[in-house]
Amino acid sequence: MSAIDTWxxxxxERAAHLPGASLSWLARRRADAxxxxxxxxxxxxxxxxxxxxxxxxxxxxxxAAPESAAHPAATLAALRAAFDDxxxxxxxxxxxxxxxxxxxxxxxxxxxxxxxxxxxxxAPDAVEAAFGTANDSAxxxxxxxxxxxxxxxxxxxxxxxxxxxLHLVFIGATGAADSHLRNLIVADANSxxxxxxxxxxxxATLGTVVTRVQAAQDARITHVKLQQQDAQAIHVAQxxxxxxxxxxxxxxxxxxxxxxxxxxxxxxxxxxGCETLFNGLYHVDGRRHVxxxxxxxxxxxxxxxxxxxxxxxxxxxxGVFAGRIIVAQDxxxxxxxxxxxxxxxxxxxxxxxxxxxxxxxxxxxxAHGATVGQIDEDALFYLRARGIDQVHARRLLTYAFAAEVxxxxxxxxxxxxxxxxxxxxxxxxxxxxxxx
Amino acid sequence: xxxINNLHAAVDGKAILKGLNLEVGSGEVHAIMGPNxxxxxxxxxxxxxxxxxxxxxxxVDWDGTDLLALPAEERARAGLFLAFQYxxxxxxxxxAYFLKAAVNAVRRHRGLPEYDAMDFLARVKAEMKAVGMKExxxxxxxxxxxxxxxxxxxxxxxxxxxxxxxxxxxxTDSGLDIxxxxxxxxxxNRLRSPERSMIVITxxxxxxxxxxxxxxxxxxxxxxxxxxxxxxxxELEEHGYGWIDAEGKxxxxxxxxxx
Numbered sequence: 001m002s003a004i005d006t007w008x009x010x011x012x013e014r015a016a017h018l019p020g021a022s023l024s025w026l027a028r029r030r031a032d033a034x035x036x037x038x039x040x041x042x043x044x045x046x047x048x049x050x051x052x053x054x055x056x057x058x059x060x061x062x063x064a065a066p067e068s069a070a071h072p073a074a075t076l077a078a079l080r081a082a083f084d085d086x087x088x089x090x091x092x093x094x095x096x097x098x099x100x101x102x103x104x105x106x107x108x109x110x111x112x113x114x115x116x117x118x119x120x121x122x123a124p125d126a127v128e129a130a131f132g133t134a135n136d137s138a139x140x141x142x143x144x145x146x147x148x149x150x151x152x153x154x155x156x157x158x159x160x161x162x163x164x165x166l167h168l169v170f171i172g173a174t175g176a177a178d179s180h181l182r183n184l185i186v187a188d189a190n191s192x193x194x195x196x197x198x199x200x201x202x203x204a205t206l207g208t209v210v211t212r213v214q215a216a217q218d219a220r221i222t223h224v225k226l227q228q229q230d231a232q233a234i235h236v237a238q239x240x241x242x243x244x245x246x247x248x249x250x251x252x253x254x255x256x257x258x259x260x261x262x263x264x265x266x267x268x269x270x271x272x273g274c275e276t277l278f279n280g281l282y283h284v285d286g287r288r289h290v291x292x293x294x295x296x297x298x299x300x301x302x303x304x305x306x307x308x309x310x311x312x313x314x315x316x317x318x319g320v321f322a323g324r325i326i327v328a329q330d331x332x333x334x335x336x337x338x339x340x341x342x343x344x345x346x347x348x349x350x351x352x353x354x355x356x357x358x359x360x361x362x363x364x365x366x367a368h369g370a371t372v373g374q375i376d377e378d379a380l381f382y383l384r385a386r387g388i389d390q391v392h393a394r395r396l397l398t399y400a401f402a403a404e405v406x407x408x409x410x411x412x413x414x415x416x417x418x419x420x421x422x423x424x425x426x427x428x429x430x431x432x433x434x435x436x
Numbered sequence: 437x438x439x440i441n442n443l444h445a446a447v448d449g450k451a452i453l454k455g456l457n458l459e460v461g462s463g464e465v466h467a468i469m470g471p472n473x474x475x476x477x478x479x480x481x482x483x484x485x486x487x488x489x490x491x492x493x494x495x496v497d498w499d500g501t502d503l504l505a506l507p508a509e510e511r512a513r514a515g516l517f518l519a520f521q522y523x524x525x526x527x528x529x530x531x532a533y534f535l536k537a538a539v540n541a542v543r544r545h546r547g548l549p550e551y552d553a554m555d556f557l558a559r560v561k562a563e564m565k566a567v568g569m570k571e572x573x574x575x576x577x578x579x580x581x582x583x584x585x586x587x588x589x590x591x592x593x594x595x596x597x598x599x600x601x602x603x604x605x606x607x608t609d610s611g612l613d614i615x616x617x618x619x620x621x622x623x624x625n626r627l628r629s630p631e632r633s634m635i636v637i638t639x640x641x642x643x644x645x646x647x648x649x650x651x652x653x654x655x656x657x658x659x660x661x662x663x664x665x666x667x668x669x670x671e672l673e674e675h676g677y678g679w680i681d682a683e684g685k686x687x688x689x690x691x692x693x694x695x
Contacts, residue, residue, distance in 0.1 A: 376524075377488075379524050379525075379526050381486055382520065382523070382524040383526075383534075383538075384485070384507070384508040384509040384512070385484050385485070385509075385511075385512055385518050385520075386512055386534070386537075386538035386541070386594065386598070387509055387512035387513045387538050387541035387542045387545070387598070388509060388537050388538060388541055389509050389541070390507075393509075396529060396537075397526070399528070400526060400527060400528030400577075401528065402528075404527055404528050407528070434533060434536075
C-alpha cells in the first residue's frame with residue numbers, strides 16, 4: 001500500500017466520525033476531495049507552484065503525535081495575558097474544538113461565532129454555501145476538505161461588526177499526528193471584523209488549514225495569522241478570499257515557526273472599488289523552509305491592492321515568495337503595488353522572490369519589485385559612529401527591517417503582540433525590548 | 437590634542453589621502469577647505485573609523501591614544517563625533533530609541549550612570565529646543581523623511597547630547613539655505629568649549645562667516661597644501677580653487693623634474 005493509499009484509507013476510516021457526516025452534500029464533497037488528492041498525490045517540484053517546496057517527502061514520512069508540545073491551558077493563558085482587549089477566543093486542540101477553553105464575549109445581534117462542527121448542525125445551509133469544494137484546489141487543500149475535523153464559523157449579518165478581535169487558537173498538543181482545519185468567514189454587506197489565527201505547538205505533525213473569506217459589499221475584514229509552531233511541524237495553509245464591491249480585505253501573515261510552512265493566499269476582487277492589503281513577514285533559521293504563494297486577481301475596475309512582504313532568512317534556511325497580480329481586461333484603473341524584500345542573515349541562507357504582474361487592462365497603475373540583500377552597511381556604520389556596538393546595531397537593523405511589516409497592523413494590541421513575537425525569534429531580541 | 441601624521445588612505449586600491457599632516461589643539465576650531473575630490477570626506481570617514489577606507493600609512497595620535505587602532509564605536513564612546521554629510525535614514529528605529537542608545541553607550545564608557553527614560557526625555561527635549569527641532573521628531577524614524585535642514589539639525593542635536601571631545605563636521609552646510617545654516621551654526625557655536633576641538637570641513641567659506649575658525653587649511657589631492665588664518669578662507673572665496681590645483685601641479689612637476 002502506497003502512502004497515498006494510507007491517506008485514502010484513513011479518510012474512509014474517519015469519514016463516519018467527521019462532523020456533518022450525515023449531510024449528503026458534504027459526504028459527496030469529501031469523497032470528491034479525497035479522490036482528487038489520491039489522483040494528484042503530494043505536490044512535487046515538477047509543479048511550477050511547488051517548484052521550491054516539494055511535499056513529496058510526505059510519501060515516506062511517518063507522522064507521529066507530538067511528545068512534548070504545547071500545554072493547551074498554559075498556552076492559552078499566555079496568549080490571553082498578552083491581549084487584555086476583551087476579545088473572543090475560540091480554541092482548538094489537535095483539530096478538535098475545545099469549548100471549555102473557549103471564551104466568547106457578548107456579541108451584537110446578527111453575529112455568529114462558533115465551531116464549524118456546531119454550525120453544521122445549526123446552520124447547515126449557510127455552511128454549505130461557504131464551505132467550498134476541492135475542484136481546482138492543490139492536493140493538500142483537497143486533503144484538508146476530505147479530512148477537516150473542525151474550524152471556526154463566523155457569520156456577520158448586514159451592518160454588524162465584531163467590536164473586539166476574534167482569536168482563533170490552534171494548539172497542537174499530544175493527541176494527533178495530523179490535523180486539518182477549515183475556517184469559514186462570511187461577512188455580509190457593510191459588516192466588519194478582525195480575526196486572528198494563532199498556530200502554536202504541533203510537534204512534528206502535519207497540519208493543513210484552509211480559511212475562506214467572503215466579503216460582501218463594503219465589508220471590512222482584517223485577517224492576521226501568527227504561525228509560531230514547533231520547529232519540526234509541517235504547516236500547509238490556504239487563505240481564499242472573495243471581495244464584492246467596495247469591500248476591504250487585509251491579510252497579515254506572520255510566519256515564524258514550523259520546519260516547513262507553506263501559505264497560499266488568494267483574493268479575487270469581483271466588485272468595483274475593492275481594497276486589498278497583503279502584508280507578510282517570515283523568519284526562518286536552521287534548516288527551516290517557508291513559502292508564500294500569493295495571488296491577487298483584479299477582475300473589476302477601480303481596485304487598489306498593496307502587497308508588502310519581508311523575509312529574514314538565517315542559517316541554512318530558505319525563504320520563498322512568489323506573488324502574482326492579475327489585472328483582467330475589465331479591471332481598468334486598477335492601482336496595484338507589490339514588493340518583496342529579503343534580508344539574508346547568513347552566508348548559507350537562501351531567498352527566492354518572484355513577483356509577477358499579468359496585465360490585460362490598458363489603464364492601470366502597477367508596480368512591483370523584489371530584493372534580496374544584506375544589512376545596509378551605511379546604516380550600520382551610522383549606528384557604530386554613535387557608539388552603538390556592532391552586534392547591537394545589527395540586531396537593531398534586523399528588527400527594524402522586519403518591524404516595518406508589523407507596523408502596518410492597525411490594531412494596537414495585535415501589533416504589540418506581533419512585535420513581541422518577532423523579538424522572541426531574534427537572537428538578542430531581549431536587548432531591544434525598549435523598542436516596543 | 438589630535439596629531440595626524442603622514443596619513444595615507446585608499447578606497448578600492450585608489451589612493452585618496454597622500455601624506456596628510458594636521459595638528460588640532462584642545463578647544464581649537466580648524467576649518468578644512470578644498471575642491472571636490474580633494475579627500476575632505478575621506479578624512480572625515482577615516483577619522484570616524486569607516487572600514488571601507490584602508491589606511492595605508494601614517495598615524496593619528498589622539499591625546500596619547502592610537503586612534504586608528506580603535507573600532508568606530510569605541511572612537512565614538514571615547515568622544516569622537518562625526519556629523520555626517522549625508523545622515524543615514526533608518527526606517528523602523530525611532531529617533532528617541534536611537535538617541536538614548538547612543539547617549540547611554542557613551543555614558544557607560546565614561547563611567548556615568550545611564551539615563552532612565554524620564555531623565556533622558558527631559559535632557560533631549562531641552563537640547564531639541566535649543567536646535568529648534570519639534571518634539572515629534574523624537575518619535576519618527578531616524579532621519580526618515582527629514583528635509584536636508586532637519587537632518588543636519590538632528591546631527592547637531594546628537595553632537596550636543598554626546599558631548600564629544602573632538603567633533604568632525606563633514607560639509608554640515610551643504611544643502612542648507614541661509615536660515616537653516618544659521619541655526620546649525622548657532623548650535624555648533626554653543627558647543628564650542630576649551631575641552632572640545634572641532635574640525636569643520638566645508639567647500640564654501642560661507643559657513644565660516646558663522647563658525648569662525650582658529651585656523652584654515654586647504655586640502656588638495658590628498659594633502660594639506662596651505663594653512664593660515666581666517667583670511668585664507670576669504671582668499672579662496674575670491675579666487676576659487678583653481679590656483680590651488682595649479683600650484684599643486686606645478687609643485688609636482690617641479691618635484692618630478694628634479695634630478
